[in-house]
Structure formats: structure tokens, C-alpha cells
């Protein structure tokens with residue numbers, strides 16, 4: 001999972017001397033006072049049109065990619081951080097107008113002292129406010145210990161260890177909740193970072209493989225309705241709803257390659273607006289070029305736990321052996 005940024009999300013407010021009148025930019029759609037300037041398109045939007053624009057783009061992503069269909073039970077992976085909070089707020093506003101779609105949430109407690117407690121409290125408040133069913137599951141319950149305990153002496157591996165355990169925990173929680181779709185709060189920045197990291201690692205199969213799709217029905221499909229909404233837009237959306245909270249960062253985030261890539265991409269995006277969208281477009285083009293050319297992984301089952309995997313033993317069982325040493 002991603003760690004959040006802190007401070008003002010809009011970043012570039014104008015500063016003026018007392019005697020110089022500041023001209024408030026006007027909304028391109030209604031001429032009301034603008035609260036957001038999109039550097040890529042040059043658009044200015046007021047509060048109402050900014051919120052409407054974000055919700056429409058999420059609805060368009062869901063429809064164009066067929067992410068949610070009538071009868072679905074969409075379970076949100078709710079960490080209580082910024083992205084999953086915005087995801088819940090947007091889906092809760094959009095879904096009542098859609099045919100027989102049910103919404104609920106699950107929260108994973110990895111056991112990260114000084115970090116997870118705040119976001120879990122925030123998740124609890126949010127589901128109460130929206131009256132949604134909410135299930136929680138902890139690493140201690142599932143794996144017999146906290147992430148903090150598992151990581152003693154191997155902190156630099158934090159995110160890969162956490163990622164493997166979280167993936168399993170989310171699958172178990174979503175399965176218990178009866179989900180047909182598991183919605184995560186990954187945003188445009190996260191997706192662009194993943195594309196860039198896969199390029200840096202030279203991992204073409206992972207670049208073109210959509211982790212959310214599974215034609216063989218081995219796990220509950222994951223959907224990312226915020227994949228074209230930037231981290232900055234999410235922050236502004238939360239602020240405009242009075243839902244912005246400065247939550248602590250995960251203490252292990254400093255060890256992640258993603259952290260470095262994040263800083264690099266954010267600075268490129270600021271200098272060359274549209275960089276992240278261009279990365280996503282490159283991924284789509286590469287996917288189209290590779291369609292049908294990459295060998296599909298054969299369906300195999302882990303010798304130890306029976307879960308589907310690509311080798312003899314799944315990543316989780318391999319990891320568990322090292323955790324118990």
C-alpha cells in the first residue's frame with residue numbers, strides 16, 4: 001500500500017503583497033471562483049464542478065472497463081488512508097443509482113505500531129457515517145504475528161513481505177464477506193509508478209499483466225476505479241468534503257523502491273504535466289502489441305496450501321518458512 005503525502009495538497013497557492021489585489025481564477029464551466037487548476041489541460045474548476053468532474057471520471061472508468069456489473073457485491077479494501085477513503089466516498093455516492101450493486105468494506109490490520117491505529121480509527125468512523133457493513137482481519141489472526149514482529153532484522157524487505165501477506169489477507173477477508181469484486185484505492189500516481197518500476201526491473205510480463213484480471217477465476221477480481229485520478233486530485237476532493245486528515249506515514253515506506261520512483265515521477269509531472277498519463281498510455285500500447293504473444297502462465301496449485309500459484313510452492317508458503325525461522 002502506498003504512504004500518503006502531508007502538507008497542502010494544492011501546493012502552488014498564490015502569495016501576494018497586501019496592496020496588490022489577487023485576481024481569483026474563475027471556473028471554466030460556470031465562472032464561479034475556481035478551487036483547482038489542471039496544469040495539463042489548463043482548466044480551472046469551482047468546487048461543484050471539480051467534484052462532479054472527479055465522480056464522472058470514476059463512473060466513466062467503471063463503465064468503459066466494465067469494472068462493476070449489476071448484482072455485484074463490491075467490497076472496498078479500506079485502510080482508512082486517503083485513497084481508500086476517497087474511493088469509499090465516491091462509490092457510496094455513485095452506486096445507489098446503479099442496478100442492485102451492494103457495497104461494503106474490509107480492513108486489514110497488519111500490526112504496524114504507531115501507524116495503523118490511526119487509520120483503523122478513521123476507517124471505523126467512515127463506515128459508520130455511511131452505514132456500510134465492515135469486516136476486519138489481522139495478520140495476528142491469520143498468520144500468528146504482527147508485521148512488526150515478522151520484520152525484526154529484515155526491515156528493508158518490509159513492503160514485499162507486507163505485500164504477500166496483505167494479498168492473502170485481503171483475499172480471505174473479501175471471500176468471507178461474499179465479495180464479487182474487491183475495489184482498491186490505487187490512483188494514477190500508483191499506477192504510473194508501477195509501470196515505471198516494471199520498466200526499471202525489465203519485467204515485461206508484469207508490465208502487461210493486469211493484476212486485477214483473472215480469466216481462470218482463481219481469485220476475486222480486483223478493480224481500481226481511481227486509476228485515472230491523481231493523488232493531488234484525491235487530496236483536493238477530500239479537502240472539499242472536509243474529510244482531509246494528516247495521517248502518519250507507514251514507518252517502513254522509506255525502504256521501498258516505490259518511494260524513490262514516487263519522488264522522481266512527482267517532480268517530472270510538475271515540470272511536464274501529463275507525464276503520468278503518458279506512462280499509462282505507453283502501458284496500454286505495449287499491452288496491445290503483446291496481446292496473445294506472451295505465454296499464459298499454466299494454472300498450478302501450491303504443494304503446501306493448495307492456493308493457485310506459478311511454481312511448486314506459492315509465495316506465501318515460501319515466505320512463511322522464513323518467518324518461522
Ligand code: SF4
Nearest residue numbers: 001159162250252253
Ligand atoms: Fe505499505 Fe510497505 Fe507499509 Fe506495507 S510496509 S503498509 S506495503 S508502506
Ligand code: ZN
Nearest residue numbers: 302305314317
Ligand atoms: Zn502455498
